[in-house]
Each structure stands twice: as C-alpha cells, then as structure tokens.
Amino acid sequence: MDRTDIRILQTLQQQGRVSNQRLAEIADISPAACWRRMKALEDSGVIEGYTAILNRARVNLNLCAFIHITLARHVRESTAEFEAAVMQRSEVMECFVTTGEADFILRVVTTNIESFDAFVEGFLFTLPQISQIKSNIALREIKLTTALPIAQDSPPALRPEPAR
Structure with missing residues (x-):
C-alpha cells in the first residue's frame, strides 16, 4: 500500500x-x-x-450498554457455543474477547431499558456458559467513528514491523 x-x-x-x-x-x-x-x-x-451508517436515536435504538461477560469454564466448546449464540443476536453490535476481569465485552443497543432487560433475562441469563454479567449503560455518546486512523504520512508498508 x-x-x-x-x-x-x-x-x-x-x-x-x-x-x-x-x-x-x-x-x-x-x-x-x-x-x-x-x-x-x-x-x-x-x-x-x-x-x-445510521443515526441510532433516529431508528429508536436509544440505549447503548457495555456488558462484561465472565464464562464459567474456559474450554473451547463452551467459548465456541457462546460466540455462536452472540453472533445470532442483532442487538450485539460488537463482541471482543478480552484480558482482565471479563472474558468478553459486548456493545449492545436496544430501544430502552425494558428491552435491554429482556435481552439480558431472555438471552444472556439462558446461556449456561456464563458465570457472571456486569453491565454499564452509556449516558452520552461523546465520540463514535468507524474510520480507522490510517496516517497519510506513514503508509503501512513503511511502518516498522512489530516486535515478535
């Protein structure tokens, strides 16, 4: 490039x-x-x-939450089943495997707190792989972008290789 x-x-x-x-x-x-x-x-x-890129509020998706998921067991089958279940849910905008206290972090959007509660109760609480769920509700969106920070003055081909 x-x-x-x-x-x-x-x-x-x-x-x-x-x-x-x-x-x-x-x-x-x-x-x-x-x-x-x-x-x-x-x-x-x-x-x-x-x-x-749609305006979340204009399509009545007014609640954004970040959900920290801890799995009960860390085995491939359990993780794969959880990931497959999450992939099927349109409310889940992003899902990351993480280090630290949570095994996964989800960004979820719903219409309101009642629909968020229904998502947690009707979906997440039914997954046997999960041992703990912690949620944070976003109060305001300060920055949201989809553009990756590609530097004009530093093309990827000219960047040093990461240390291995």
Whole structure:
C-alpha cells in the first residue's frame, strides 16, 4: 500500500458514496487507475465492504450498554457455543474477547431499558456458559467513528514491523 492507496482509503472512510471520478481527483490519479486500485484493495480484503451508517436515536435504538461477560469454564466448546449464540443476536453490535476481569465485552443497543432487560433475562441469563454479567449503560455518546486512523504520512508498508 502506498500513499495513493491511503488517500483512497481515507476518503472512502469519510465519504463512502464518493464517485470514482471525484476519488480519482482527490488521489491525483486517473479514474481508470483509481478503479483498479479500489478493486485491488477490495480483492485483497483491505476494503471488506460498504455500508450506510445510521443515526441510532433516529431508528429508536436509544440505549447503548457495555456488558462484561465472565464464562464459567474456559474450554473451547463452551467459548465456541457462546460466540455462536452472540453472533445470532442483532442487538450485539460488537463482541471482543478480552484480558482482565471479563472474558468478553459486548456493545449492545436496544430501544430502552425494558428491552435491554429482556435481552439480558431472555438471552444472556439462558446461556449456561456464563458465570457472571456486569453491565454499564452509556449516558452520552461523546465520540463514535468507524474510520480507522490510517496516517497519510506513514503508509503501512513503511511502518516498522512489530516486535515478535
């Protein structure tokens, strides 16, 4: 990946519906070259897909919670079953395996506290793999972004390899 690819990626993260013509102008390359580069970024998996970002409040998803999950047993089958169950729930926006006190952290959105309670009682409490659940309700959203911090002046190809 070079600086032109990074310009393309930065622009797409901010303006996902930008035309190829405009993107080529921003990247300072021809439209044909721009299309080829975008296709290569898609084919290589750097660009995983395109989506619309919705306003959570405007679609009546007013509650955001962070749920810390501790599993009863740390065996592959138990973990895999929990992960499979979480993948099926549309309320779960993100799920991370973590170090520290919790084994998993979920970001969950629901319409209100009653629907959150129904999610916890009707779903999480029914999973036998879970030994402990701790929830934090977000009061306000200060920053939410989907754009990764790709540095214009430090393309990934020029960054030092991480120590092993």
